[in-house]
Amino acid sequence: MSTEVLRAPPAPDTDAEIATHVATSHSTGRGTGGPASKRIVVGYGFWIFLLSDVVMFSALFASYAVLFKNTAGGPSAQQLFDLRNIALETGCLLASTFVCGMASLAVSERSMKWTQLLLLLTGLLGLTFLILEAREFASLVVQGAGPTRSAFLSSFFTLVGCHGAHVTAGLLWLATMMAQFRAKGFREDIRHRFLCFTLFWHALDIIWVAIFSLVYLVGTLPPQMLP
Amino acid sequence: MLPRVTSDEPYWDLKRRARELGHFASAEPHYEPIEMPRNSATGFVTAFFAVIAGFSLIWHIWWLAILGLTGAYLMFVVFAWRDKAEMMIPTVEVARLDRENRAARAAVLVAEPLS
Amino acid sequence: MSANDNHDTGSHVAEDCVPGSPAVGRTVGQEIGGYLLGLGLAAGLTAMSFWACGTRSIYGPGVAVALLVLAVAQIGIHLVFFLHITTAPDNSNNILALAFGVLIVCLIVFGSVWVMDHLSHMDDLNQHLAMSALIKRPT
Numbered sequence: 338m339s340t341e342v343l344r345a346p347p348a349p350d351t352d353a354e355i356a357t358h359v360a361t362s363h364s365t366g367r368g369t370g371g372p373a374s375k376r377i378v379v380g381y382g383f384w385i386f387l388l389s390d391v392v393m394f395s396a397l398f399a400s401y402a403v404l405f406k407n408t409a410g411g412p413s414a415q416q417l418f419d420l421r422n423i424a425l426e427t428g429c430l431l432a433s434t435f436v437c438g439m440a441s442l443a444v445s446e447r448s449m450k451w452t453q454l455l456l457l458l459t460g461l462l463g464l465t466f467l468i469l470e471a472r473e474f475a476s477l478v479v480q481g482a483g484p485t486r487s488a489f490l491s492s493f494f495t496l497v498g499c500h501g502a503h504v505t506a507g508l509l510w511l512a513t514m515m516a517q518f519r520a521k522g523f524r525e526d527i528r529h530r531f532l533c534f535t536l537f538w539h540a541l542d543i544i545w546v547a548i549f550s551l552v553y554l555v556g557t558l559p560p561q562m563l564p
Numbered sequence: 565m566l567p568r569v570t571s572d573e574p575y576w577d578l579k580r581r582a583r584e585l586g587h588f589a590s591a592e593p594h595y596e597p598i599e600m601p602r603n604s605a606t607g608f609v610t611a612f613f614a615v616i617a618g619f620s621l622i623w624h625i626w627w628l629a630i631l632g633l634t635g636a637y638l639m640f641v642v643f644a645w646r647d648k649a650e651m652m653i654p655t656v657e658v659a660r661l662d663r664e665n666r667a668a669r670a671a672v673l674v675a676e677p678l679s
Numbered sequence: 680m681s682a683n684d685n686h687d688t689g690s691h692v693a694e695d696c697v698p699g700s701p702a703v704g705r706t707v708g709q710e711i712g713g714y715l716l717g718l719g720l721a722a723g724l725t726a727m728s729f730w731a732c733g734t735r736s737i738y739g740p741g742v743a744v745a746l747l748v749l750a751v752a753q754i755g756i757h758l759v760f761f762l763h764i765t766t767a768p769d770n771s772n773n774i775l776a777l778a779f780g781v782l783i784v785c786l787i788v789f790g791s792v793w794v795m796d797h798l799s800h801m802d803d804l805n806q807h808l809a810m811s812a813l814i815k816r817p818t
Contacts, residue, residue, distance in 0.1 A: 376697060376700075377696075377697045379697075380697030380698060380699060380700065381697055381698070381772060381773070381776075384697075384698045384699075384773060384776060385776055388776055388777065388779070389780075391780055391784060392780060392783050392784060392787065395783070395784040395787045395788055396787055398788055399787050399788045399790075399791035399792065400791070402788065402791070403791055403792060403795040420729065420732070424725075424729060427725055428722075428725075431718065431721055431722060431725065432718075434757070435714055435715075435717075435718040435761075438714040438717075438761055439711070439714065441699070442707060442710050442711065442714075446707060532697070532700065535699050536698060536699045536762065539699070539757060539762050540762075542757060542761075543754050543757045543758070546725075546750055546753045546754055546757065547750055547754065549725075549728075550728055550746045550747070550749065550753075551746065551747065551750060554728055554729070554731075554732045554746050555743050555746055557732060558732065558742055558743060
């Protein structure tokens with residue numbers, strides 16, 4: 338196939354032509370009529386990526402489950418975890434997920450004021466979560482229970498730290514989305530990206546539910562109660 | 565939408581019928597412009613910053629690590645700011661390419677007739 | 680700018696639903712109500728998890744199982760109320776992808792724990808064989 342097509346398309350590719358041509362998808366959702374609309378393709382593709390991310394987290398969960406008892410004579414989960422802090426973190430993340438849902442409603446209603454406000458609130462709650470988690474990690478390291486102390490602690494820091502890294506990346510993405518809405522308005526492709534962001538943010542809270550239940554809460558049970 | 569199959573070897577029958585008739589049974593389809601993504605150097609540049617970040621994280625060169633990660637994030641923002649993400653291959657171009665294809669296949673039909 | 684509303688159609692019309700987008704035909708008030716209900720249920724389940732951890736009214740070894748069940752329930756609440764993954768026919772692709780993901784997760788977690796737990800199996804067997812060989816050897 339000749340490559341000059343891709344280097345210099347001769348016909349006008351104005352927004353009008355693209356908009357009128359692509360806006361109608363004839364897909365029936367049952368296998369005929371061509372590909373689905375862009376919004377569906379983008380959303381579904383990102384959903385599949387999110388599931389692969391969940392699979393990665395499950396590998397980290399599996400290594401944590403295997404190494405849970407290998408404390409190398411160092412502190413164990415029961416001695417280290419502060420449940421009050423965890424409750425605060427959980428509350429922050431749950432609230433930020435809810436506010437993110439409200440923000441997606443604001444976007445579908447095309448209200449710039451509410452979108453920016455709610456996204457800012459989502460970001461602040463996420464930032465609070467990160468600060469709480471960073472303080473927890475710092476206090477663990479200061480106590481001599483850093484990731485190099487034992488296999489249990491290595492796997493703990495990897496798992497929870499990976500989730501924290503995802504939240505950090507999500508906050509950077511959120512800041513970019515806020516700037517993009519401000520600069521470009523509610524354009525279609527920006528809305529598609531925001532759909533992906535909401536999927537990502539909700540998925541992070543889902544992973545946190547698994548973490549706080551199976552890592553923190555199960556960890557603080559006395560040893561005879563563990564299966 | 566189910567395909568209509570009338571024999572055991574539909575693909576072979578298709579080809580055989582075309583050679584018997586001397587031309588294709590199918591008419592030219594309705595041509596539409598094809599939407600394609602624009603080329604972009606984002607992947608290459610981001611990978612460059614990722615290599616820098618990875619190298620400096622291994623050797624604990626913190627300033628370089630921050631530089632690499634910031635560069636990767638900036639590339640993400642620059643890429644996100646583009647206004648035209650796609651370009652259209654216009655109908656005339658699509659028609660021209662497809663007709664070339666059909667002409668090539670028709671030439672094979674003519675060159676190798678059924679004896 | 681394209682003026683088409685971004686709410687995709689529900690199960691009675693052609694197109695599929697994308698995760699994260701609610702079905703069309705619901706008012707903003709209904710949407711907010713849905714999210715609030717999800718928030719309330721999730722918060723309730725979280726509180727129950729924290730309570731189950733500290734209480735003595737649940738049989739000891741069952742607490743971990745209770746926490747697992749509560750976590751799964753809360754994940755379900757998130758999926759239904761925040762991500763709008765329902766069992767409607769236009770959502771079947773999303774459910775299928777999710778089911779596959781869950782299958783892989785279960786295989787990885789359960790498989791790893793099972794394999795690592797049974798690593799000492801051959802050690803016990805070999806030791807037993809070695810000891811019985813020692814006993815049978817003539818002096």
